[in-house]
Amino acid sequence: NAGVTQTPKFQVLKTGQSMTLQCAQDMNHEYMSWYRQDPGMGLRLIHYSVGAGITDQGEVPNGYNVSRSTTEDFPLRLLSAAPSQTSVYFCASSSRQNYGYTFGSGTRLTVV
């Protein structure tokens, strides 16, 4: 049982480049979320999904896109990377009944 798998673990981008952070869960969870973690700011919600085909914006959605075509996958897209997007990104999933989110191990992204 892998839980929540994030790839890649590390990434360096140049300003203006695009990329997709991958997130997959094998627990058949309905809810999935993306967070970014910055020093002193805790974790801030970027986008979330309550099921396949349904997504919504969180606290800091600008510069990020998401889609959820399957229950298992919830990729996060950076269309044009900016230095302000340098951060650690976490994906998480939860069942509708349990409410306890399971987190991936994170992706450390640096934009230069």
Next chain:
Amino acid sequence: AQSVTQLDSQVPVFEEAPVELRCNYSSSVSVYLFWYVQYPNQGLQLLLKYLSGSTLVKGINGFEAEFNKSQTSFHLRKPSVHISDTAEYFCAVINTGGGNKLTFGTGTQLKVEL
């Protein structure tokens, strides 16, 4: 909208001493409450959660928390800490009103010293 306040950004404590990490929340509706722990360079791990029932919740690694609705608090406690408890601790909240949006506080760095 809900919010979480963790007033202490850092808490130093000696090994085998008790510790309390404070968490206060704000919400116009009922909430579910959580504590997560993050060890260096790792993801977050659920310590404990309050959904309903007894206001004293016991979690992993000897931690417990008490839900106080009148004071809108959910403080985390451990009677005797160990060096291995050194980590960052996050309090988080979900509104019961709808969806499953988990909102975090800014975290408390617990440093256990010999």
